[in-house]
Amino acid sequence: MTKRGSRRKGATRAERAARAEAEGKRDFSPLRKWSKRIVIWGGAAALLGALFIAIAVAFAARSLPSFYQLKATQNAQTIVVRARDGSELVELGPSYGRWISSDEIPQVMKDAMISVEDRRYYSHPGVDPYGLARAVYVWATGEDRLGATSTITQQLARNVFLNSNRSLDRKAREAVLAMALEWKFSKEQILELYLNKVYFGGGAYGIDSASRKFFSHPATELSTAEAAIIAGLVKAPSRYSPTADVDAAVGRASVVLRLMREQGRITADQAKVDVSAVNLKQEQGTNSVRYFTDWALPQLELLLPETFEPIEVWTTLDPGMQKAATTAVQANAPDGAQGALVSLDRDGAILALVGGTDYVETNYNRATNAMRQPGSSWKLFVYLAALEAGYTPNDRVVDTEVSIGGWSPRNSNGRNIGETNLRTAFAYSINTVAAQLGNEVGFSQVASMARRFGISTPINTYPAMVLGSNEVRLLDMTRAFAAVSAGGSSVEPYGIVKVTTADGELLYQHRKARSTQLVPDHVARGITDLLQAAVQTGTGRAAQIGRPVAGKTGTTSSNKDGYFVGFSSGITTGVWMGRDDNRRVGGLQGGRAPAQAFAAYMRYAVKDRPVEEFDTELQLPEWQMDAEDDYFFGNPDDYYYIDEQGNMIEPGRSDQPGGDLPLPGEGGVQRQFDDEFDRSGRPQRVPGPRPDTTTGRGEDGAPQAIDDDFLDNAIGRDERPQRPEPRPRN
Known part of the structure; x- marks a missing residue:
């Protein structure tokens, strides 16, 4: 029993061993079989994938534009705007600079870009397998997302053909296009395309544009430090831009130099270059200049055939005058009000143009687009028409109450001085005289005169138009006065x-545009005489600058608009101030803030020009008045004077000029009817405050140099006389 049992037990062990061996063989054979299948299938799939990629790359390569087509491709036009002295005012649109060929590109620029962006550039086929494997490993070991630094070729493919989405599909297409580029073009061609097309920030595309923008010279002259700064911008153009953050740009450039040294592309001594010593281009402020470019550049569509190549636009703008104009407007505009200024040379060249107090805050151009009432500055056309009809500055006219078709204009002080001459009526902006003159020569004739002198906005011919109820553009009004300045x-x-x-x-x-004589010479000389008198002794005294000035103030009812337009030494300048919502501005009068801004700007504008006396036979400087006129006008210095900054100072006043404080003699407030106009120019009479008449104001609200009581005594008048209407001259 025992032996038999032992044998059975032994047999059982042998059987188990044999069975185990057989089972092991059976288990091993399928594993090996599937392993072989996986390798075979995997290899086949890889082969098919490689074949597919090769076909895709081949098709992509065939469809790629030629090298010369890629060179000519750019996305938008670059416009460099230059001032009259050739200096750069502003650069608009993407800048591509000049195309720099591979032979012209400094080697240090190539080395810097390869060192920081693609160190294995010359050894990969467009996609860097080592860099991709490393990125996958980093991602597999804990990185949140799969990411890899694109090669130079991939960046070129993305910049030229694709967008910047981070989708897997876009990355796959980027890789195929990169390999297609490598298939079709040489490494030097790819690098040339890349360096001329990559974005470096601030609108600069390509190394030449970046070099000119940041260092003011072509890319062919780049130094080692400058090349390092430019190469460091590609990673984050806005963050490392030297115009935005110099320290960040210098720090990034130091990293580039270290990488170049580690890769053996520069020596240790070259890597020690002081990047912080690089001279960066100083950019001028472009705030108010944009008002000018917004007006001028749309004209290129009419001046040029269609073109997309980079252009340079040489303009008439004077940088110093533009800065002075901006400062004058900002310094004198009342709180809450806007201001605009246009300045023309004698040939029509725009020397300065300011469309508002701050372009960043609001880019609406009030100098060229806004339509506002010019107030009494419109009387330029009324008196031009009268002079053309036969009047002269010395002719006698009568300031008396008048009614025209139910419209009864009043002077702002509520008084009439009776008989005077045309020069005085214009200088003190007497409404009733202007109304009579307009009625006599014809309101349509006044409108025709305005059209003749360049007013392009609609003009109505209601009687109130003589006081400036029509809306105009400041540029047009300045143009009209410039025509007077031009004789x-x-x-x-x-x-x-x-x-x-x-x-x-x-x-x-x-x-040069063909010039047309708009009025006879004697009319031009006569109106210049009147305009000069308005600045010398009338409502425009704050515009005096120490040399002959001719001009006219304008203030609309309720102080909604303030105007001053004038000229001196061949420069004509117009200034407007007011609110965009057309609400009243406390203390705003054409003879104050606008005239003061005019004076502040013109002192700078004419400083290098010779003093020019006006071409007029009838001038009215105070030192040439006869005794009777001296007694009539009095001594203006006894009442107001102009300080060195062109500000009007009132005797006994310590407050700053231009404020909304009462003038001497403005005690109580009486009720009167102020003249206002509806949108069509029809007069409306609405109640409003009137200062007492111990000290009067001109029509536009500017203070008179003499008060009405003095005028009454000067002409021996106790009651307002009733004078006949002005008669036509033969």
Whole structure:
């Protein structure tokens, strides 16, 4: 029993061993079989994938544009705007600079870009397998997302053909296009395309544009430190821009230099270059300049044939005058009010143009687009028509109550001085005289005169139009006064002198507009006489600058608009101030803030020009008045004077001029009817405050140099006389 049992037990063990061996063989054979299948299938899939990628790359390579087509491709036009002295005012649109060929690109620039962006550039086929494997490993070991630094070729493919989405599909297409680029072009061609197209921030595309923007010289002259700064921008153009953060740019450039040294592309001594010593281009402020470019650049559509190549626009703008104009407007505009200024040279060239107090806050151009009432500055056309009809500055007219078709204009002080001359009526902006003159020569004739002098906005011919009820543009009014300054010859404002390509090829050259004599010489001399009197002794005294000035104030009812337009030494300047919502501005009068801004600007504008006496036979300087006129006008210095900054100072006043404080003699407030106009220019009479008449104001609200009581005594008048209407001259 025992032996038999032992044998059975032994047999059982042998059987188990044999069975186990057989089972092991059976288990091993399928594993090996599936392993082989996986390898075979995997290899086949890889082969098919490689074949598919090769076919995709081949098709992509065939569909790619040629090297020369890629060179010519750019997304938008670059416009460099230059001032009259050739300095750069502003650069608009993406800048591509000049195309720099591979032979012209400094080697240090190539080395810097390869070191920081793609160290294995010359050894990979467009996609860096090592970099991709490393990225997958980093992601597999805990990184949140899969990411890899694109090669230079991949970046070029993305910049030229794709967008910046981070989708897997976009990355796959980027890789295929990168390999297609490598298939079709040489490494030097790819690097040339990349360096001329990659974005470096601030609108600069390509190394030449970046070099000019940041260092003011072409890319062919880049130094080691400058090349390191430019190469460091690609990673984050806005963060490392030297114009935005110099320290960040210098720090990033130091990293580039270290990588270049580690990779053996520069020596240790070259890597020690002081990046912080690089001279960066100083950018000028472009705030108010944009008002000018917004007006001038749309004209290129008419001046040039369709072109997308980079251009340079040479303009008439004077940088110093533009800065002075901006400061004058900002310093004198009342709180809560806007201001605008246009300044023209004698040939119509725009020397300065300010469309508001702050372009960043509001880019609405009040100098060229806003339509506002000019107040009494419109009387320029009334008196031009009268002079053309036969009047002269010395002719006698009568300031008396008048009614025209139910419209009864009043002087702002509520008084009438009776008989005077045309010069005085204009200088003190007497409404009733202007109304009579307009009625006599014809309101349509006044409108025709305004059209003749360049007013382009609609003009109604209601009687109230003589007081400035029509809405106009400041540019048009300045143009009209410039024509007077030019002796009655037409003036065409312009802002573009010439347009060239980036290489200097002339595309457009301004030609002087044909001049037309708008009025006879004696009319031009007569109106200049009147305009000079308005500044010397009338409502425009705050515009005096120590040399002959001719101009006219304007203030609309309820102090909604303040105007001053005038000229001196061949420069004509118009200033407007008011609120965009057309609400009243406390203390705003054409003879104050606008005239003061005019004076502040014009002192700078004419400082290098010779003093010019006006061409007029009838001038009215105070030292040439006869005794009777001296007694009539009095001594203006006894009442008001102008300080060195052109501000009007009232005797006994310590407050700053231009405020909304009462003038001497403004005790109680009586009720009167102020003249206002509806949108169509029809007069409306609404109740309003009136200061007492111990000290009067001109029509536009500016203070008179003499009070009404003095005038009464001067002409021996106790009661207001009833004078006949002005008669036509033969």
